[in-house]
Amino acid sequence: VVRKSNVRSRLPGARARRYDSRRDGILRAAAPIFRERGFADAGMREIAEAAELSPANLYHYFKGKDEILYYCQDRALDRMLAGIAVARGTTDARERLRAVLTTHVLTMLDEVEGATAHLQVESLAPRLRAQIVAKRDRYERAVRRLVGEVARDASLDADAALITRAMLGALNWTVTWYRPAGPKSPRQIADALAAYLLRGLAHC
Amino acid sequence: VVRKSNVRSRLPGARARRYDSRRDGILRAAAPIFRERGFADAGMREIAEAAELSPANLYHYFKGKDEILYYCQDRALDRMLAGIAVARGTTDARERLRAVLTTHVLTMLDEVEGATAHLQVESLAPRLRAQIVAKRDRYERAVRRLVGEVARDASLDADAALITRAMLGALNWTVTWYRPAGPKSPRQIADALAAYLLRGLAHC
Numbered sequence: 366v367v368r369k370s371n372v373r374s375r376l377p378g379a380r381a382r383r384y385d386s387r388r389d390g391i392l393r394a395a396a397p398i399f400r401e402r403g404f405a406d407a408g409m410r411e412i413a414e415a416a417e418l419s420p421a422n423l424y425h426y427f428k429g430k431d432e433i434l435y436y437c438q439d440r441a442l443d444r445m446l447a448g449i450a451v452a453r454g455t456t457d458a459r460e461r462l463r464a465v466l467t468t469h470v471l472t473m474l475d476e477v478e479g480a481t482a483h484l485q486v487e488s489l490a491p492r493l494r495a496q497i498v499a500k501r502d503r504y505e506r507a508v509r510r511l512v513g514e515v516a517r518d519a520s521l522d523a524d525a526a527l528i529t530r531a532m533l534g535a536l537n538w539t540v541t542w543y544r545p546a547g548p549k550s551p552r553q554i555a556d557a558l559a560a561y562l563l564r565g566l567a568h569c
Numbered sequence: 570v571v572r573k574s575n576v577r578s579r580l581p582g583a584r585a586r587r588y589d590s591r592r593d594g595i596l597r598a599a600a601p602i603f604r605e606r607g608f609a610d611a612g613m614r615e616i617a618e619a620a621e622l623s624p625a626n627l628y629h630y631f632k633g634k635d636e637i638l639y640y641c642q643d644r645a646l647d648r649m650l651a652g653i654a655v656a657r658g659t660t661d662a663r664e665r666l667r668a669v670l671t672t673h674v675l676t677m678l679d680e681v682e683g684a685t686a687h688l689q690v691e692s693l694a695p696r697l698r699a700q701i702v703a704k705r706d707r708y709e710r711a712v713r714r715l716v717g718e719v720a721r722d723a724s725l726d727a728d729a730a731l732i733t734r735a736m737l738g739a740l741n742w743t744v745t746w747y748r749p750a751g752p753k754s755p756r757q758i759a760d761a762l763a764a765y766l767l768r769g770l771a772h773c
Contacts, residue, residue, distance in 0.1 A: 566768075
């Protein structure tokens with residue numbers, strides 16, 4: 366996160382940690398506002414109030430609401446890319462892909478990152494948007510390689526790019542219907558979705 | 570469509586057909602504006618210009634841009650529900666579901682309906698939104714029944730509601746990545762997606 370370092374990198378350890386935790390508190394306050402009001406109608410003043418900060422103090426942490434949105438989306442992608450990295454420790458490609466799909470769902474249904482992940486990157490200024498799109502493309506390419514590997518192992522003649530997009534669509538769509546009060550936990554949803562999406566990569 | 574009848578039902582045959590075709594022309598003009606600018610930033614004046622109408626004339630056909638959006642989404646749902654009805658002629662549940670999934674993709678990638686189908690219904694006034702949500706729920710229930718039937722035929726112990734949402738997510742997501750200049754036609758995308766999504770409903 367380029368802009369973050371401007372302020373944060375000059376802070377000593379304890380203050381840097383306090384800075385990070387304050388930013389997390391702001392994200393937690395902003396997420397339901399974005400979710401309920403939509404990004405266009407959310408105001409910095411409203412976010413400041415929800416985070417119990419003065420507007421001036423909020424601007425110390427984020428220069429605008431698009432920077433908050435950027436930071437949420439960037440963090441979600443970092444978490445999903447970390448899922449790819451962790452999965453590398455598993456030998457079986459199918460189990461590796463299962464771990465990646467599961468992490469994706471858990472990130473989407475997280476109360477902070479997930480709340481903004483469905484918002485179109487078009488809401489971001491061009492420079493921030495380009496960074497998110499580049500990271501998202503990197504993630505999609507990694508998933509596509511895994512899908513191709515699983516399909517080859519299963520001797521399945523499949524279009525890995527198309528199947529990857531089908532998978533990502535199914536996973537991303539969860540934010541539109543998931544309700545915390547629903548019958549299934551995020552973990553149960555993640556496991557069931559991964560099982561279904563992986564069955565489509567088997568030769569019957 | 571309730572509002573439509575107000576004007577249209579009083580017109581004789583030839584004029585009613587002209588009215589319909591003028592409305593279709595307006596949708597065709599509005600769709601790329603919604604797609605490129607987003608719904609919030611699209612203006613009635615801009616839509617009127619693109620449709621080569623005066624603003625006053627445009628208001629004769631649609632009372633506002635949310636009525637245009639409503640009409641597009643309503644038409645998309647009618648087309649998908651018609652897909653369910655047509656599929657009833659096929660005996661095999663799996664082939665029936667294949668036909669429904671295929672029609673869904675073709676509707677999403679249509680230059681008019683698909684352009685607005687990804688827009689959140691939150692953009693609509695409550696009364697119009699309720700009508701779209703009710704019709705969407707009716708469609709989703711019909712798909713879910715079909716998914717349940719296919720799963721039973723395959724002796725697959727599956728959560729039909731969750732799998733239905735995974736399928737709809739994969740299908741709806743196409744509007745975010747489809748480009749008319751891409752390597753695959755809408756028909757090829759529809760067939761490949763349906764094949765993948767149906768494989769996940771087989772017992773391996």
